[in-house]
Amino acid sequence: MERFYVSTPIYYVNAEPHIGHAYTTIVADVMNRFHKLMGDETFFLTGTDEHGDKIVQAAQEAGTDPKSYTDRISGLFRDTWPRLNISHDHFIRTTDPEHIRVVQYFLQKVHDSGDIYFSTYKGLYCVGCERFYTEKELVDGKCPDHDKEPVEREEANYFFRMSKYQDWLIQHIESHPDFIRPERYRNEVLAFLREPLEDLCISRPKERLSWGIPLPFDEKYVTYVWFDALINYVSALQYPDGERFREFWPVVQHTIAKDILKPHGIYWPTMIRAAGFAPYRHLNVHGYWKTSEGKMSKSRGTVVRPLDLVPIYGLDAFRYFLLREMVFGLDSNFSEDALVQRLNADLANDLGNLYSRTLAMTAKYFDGKVPPFGAPLDEVDKDLIRHVEEATAHYVEEIPRLGFHKALMKIWECLSAANKYVDHVGPWNLAKDPGQHGRLQTVLRILLELNKTAAVLISPFMPETAEKMLDRLGIPKKALDLRLEDDAAWGTLKEGSPVQKGESLFPRVELRVQQVEQVELKGRKEEKPAGKPAVQQARDASQQPAADKRVEKSQEKPEEKLENISFDAFKQVDLRVGLVKQAEKIPKSKKLLRLTVDIGEERQVVAGIAEYYTPEEMVGKQVVLVANLQPAKLMGVESHGMVLAVRDGDALCLLAPEKPVTPGRRVS
Numbered sequence: 001m002e003r004f005y006v007s008t009p010i011y012y013v014n015a016e017p018h019i020g021h022a023y024t025t026i027v028a029d030v031m032n033r034f035h036k037l038m039g040d041e042t043f044f045l046t047g048t049d050e051h052g053d054k055i056v057q058a059a060q061e062a063g064t065d066p067k068s069y070t071d072r073i074s075g076l077f078r079d080t081w082p083r084l085n086i087s088h089d090h091f092i093r094t095t096d097p098e099h100i101r102v103v104q105y106f107l108q109k110v111h112d113s114g115d116i117y118f119s120t121y122k123g124l125y126c127v128g129c130e131r132f133y134t135e136k137e138l139v140d141g142k143c144p145d146h147d148k149e150p151v152e153r154e155e156a157n158y159f160f161r162m163s164k165y166q167d168w169l170i171q172h173i174e175s176h177p178d179f180i181r182p183e184r185y186r187n188e189v190l191a192f193l194r195e196p197l198e199d200l201c202i203s204r205p206k207e208r209l210s211w212g213i214p215l216p217f218d219e220k221y222v223t224y225v226w227f228d229a230l231i232n233y234v235s236a237l238q239y240p241d242g243e244r245f246r247e248f249w250p251v252v253q254h255t256i257a258k259d260i261l262k263p264h265g266i267y268w269p270t271m272i273r274a275a276g277f278a279p280y281r282h283l284n285v286h287g288y289w290k291t292s293e294g295k296m297s298k299s300r301g302t303v304v305r306p307l308d309l310v311p312i313y314g315l316d317a318f319r320y321f322l323l324r325e326m327v328f329g330l331d332s333n334f335s336e337d338a339l340v341q342r343l344n345a346d347l348a349n350d351l352g353n354l355y356s357r358t359l360a361m362t363a364k365y366f367d368g369k370v371p372p373f374g375a376p377l378d379e380v381d382k383d384l385i386r387h388v389e390e391a392t393a394h395y396v397e398e399i400p401r402l403g404f405h406k407a408l409m410k411i412w413e414c415l416s417a418a419n420k421y422v423d424h425v426g427p428w429n430l431a432k433d434p435g436q437h438g439r440l441q442t443v444l445r446i447l448l449e450l451n452k453t454a455a456v457l458i459s460p461f462m463p464e465t466a467e468k469m470l471d472r473l474g475i476p477k478k479a480l481d482l483r484l485e486d487d488a489a490w491g492t493l494k495e496g497s498p499v500q501k502g503e504s505l506f507p508r509v510e511l512r513v514q515q516v517e518q519v520e521l522k523g524r525k526e527e528k529p530a531g532k533p534a535v536q537q538a539r540d541a542s543q544q545p546a547a548d549k550r551v552e553k554s555q556e557k558p559e560e561k562l563e564n565i566s567f568d569a570f571k572q573v574d575l576r577v578g579l580v581k582q583a584e585k586i587p588k589s590k591k592l593l594r595l596t597v598d599i600g601e602e603r604q605v606v607a608g609i610a611e612y613y614t615p616e617e618m619v620g621k622q623v624v625l626v627a628n629l630q631p632a633k634l635m636g637v638e639s640h641g642m643v644l645a646v647r648d649g650d651a652l653c654l655l656a657p658e659k660p661v662t663p664g665r666r667v668s
Contacts, residue, residue: 600664
């Protein structure tokens with residue numbers, strides 16, 4: 001048995017929980033549940049960060065004092081996580097007496113070693129970030145996160161000799177390639193460290209800010225927020241002498257969004273080094289969730305609140321969407337249309353349909369009891385079982401390296417194969433022939449075993465659904481009590497044990513609000529209720545994707561003149577250089593190739609280029625990919641991006657850089 005410790009950032013309480021907080025916390029929850037599933041001893045920490053200028057301002061705007069304000073907002077976070085089925089072991093607040101004690105101990109230790117000194121500093125200060133910026137860090141003279149000009153400020157304060165540890169940090173990152181993950185963020189930190197590292201201001205005078213932890217060596221100053229907040233990761237373990245600290249440090253994996261990469265990737269490891277103990281194991285950094293207004297931002301009011309969506313679409317559908325939609329490390333776009341499409345296509349059609357069919361046929365043909373393997377396995381049976389084994393192996397490999405979407409893709413490939421297996425074998429036809437009774441037993445037993453394994457595999461992502469599936473299969477276990485080696489083992493369902501039909505796991509849903517579309521029809525505009533998303537309507541109407549039909553029509557007519565768009569709108573398109581690793585034709589399609597494209601992580605992409613490029617020609621080519629296009633199925637194959645090309649008469653030419661570049665580089 002190994003030990004595993006995962007943390008979220010402690011969330012700043014100047015605003016209520018939103019989807020960005022939910023995503024980070026659900027990622028940590030999935031990791032925690034996965035390691036429990038693997039039999040590891042785990043510790044999962046989350047909490048709230050409650051000191052600093054922004055809290056005082058937010059409290060004043062709310063007409064209350066900082067303590068009352070932080071109690072209320074921290075309570076919202078504490079109440080939200082159980083409603084999202086978060087399995088944390090401890091919820092820490094930076095106003096907790098034990099945390100304050102550890103922060104002061106940590107400060108005194110670093111001060112006594114000579115790494116804290118007193119000096120005067122003048123610079124550009126962003127109140128929103130509670131930090132000084134250099135000119136080159138600003139965008140058009142403004143803070144890149146808050147879009148506001150910083151104010152010039154001069155203060156006498158205490159400083160941490162962070163520059164002393166620059167060479168050590170560079171060496172540590174270079175000798176531990178997975179210290180910061182994904183690699184793009186490791187490279188970002190190393191790029192920052194190529195410039196001289198400045199010392200870190202770690203205090204604020206009490207005459208300006210009293211809401212903070214007093215410095216143990218100078219009561220006239222309070223601790224700057226980062227030298228307070230980051231220490232929560234060890235104060236929750238009763239640093240320095242607690243048993244929990246001895247057991248779970250340094251196996252911790254910090255999970256954060258990229259906006260706090262610098263404090264976690266530079267400040268925190270140098271602080272740890274100065275305090276004399278080993279650095280954390282991994283820093284896992286994810287991208288931003290964006291809406292049509294751009295990056296979600298508390299200060300700009302462009303946020304989505306998770307508890308607004310859960311009652312409408314369901315908790316597990318929401319959790320699944322977040323982990324399936326975002327490639328960990330890259331930005332992703334959030335829309336209710338996309339959530340509904342995922343729910344209907346993946347959860348209702350694939351998982352829910354397979355599960356319902358299996359239990360209904362078991363009830364009809366075997367009185368709702370688990371049948372034995374009544375006949376030897378056919379090759380088609382063995383192929384499906386291999387799908388299950390491969391999905392499980394892939395899952396065990398991908399989740400520890402943050403490939404959540406890949407693990408889910410592999411599970412869903414297995415579910416898709418199982419649905420095709422049902423259609424191919426036709427249990428309803430076997431049931432008509434008494435001589436095929438043993439064969440029918442085997443087919444249904446395989447499907448029941450597959451559903452059991454699928455339930456165990458999805459349990460970290462969708463714990464309520466997993467429990468419901470297993471309970472109706474006669475395995476009444478809590479998700480946190482499942483163990484992969486035992487509960488996903490093939491052939492362990494008890495012959496003759498009852499299984500229960502029930503309501504659909506995921507009924508198909510519509511968008512919660514009937515939006516109004518502007519539609520062009522024969523040169524005039526009319527308004528109509530949107531109903532289903534247009535992509536879903538097209539998929540329901542025909543097996544041929546609407547995207548294919550649009551391509552064919554566009555080839556018959558001259559190109560339309562497009563309207564101008566703003567530069568901000570153009571920036572929403574994420575164009576990446578990719579390297580084609582694999583290519584193959586899609587059966588029954590003359591136009592489509594299935595490509596595996598490396599853009600820093602591998603994507604499956606369907607491209608309508610088979611009439612112009614052979615699979616052999618494509619392997620090794622660099623292409624330009626639209627990386628943040630909503631996934632779509634073409635000829636039943638899911639595509640996660642679009643390869644760019646230009647048509648010139650009868651020829652089609654792929655767009656590519658003039659010389660090789662690193663896969664994943666963004667086109668700008």
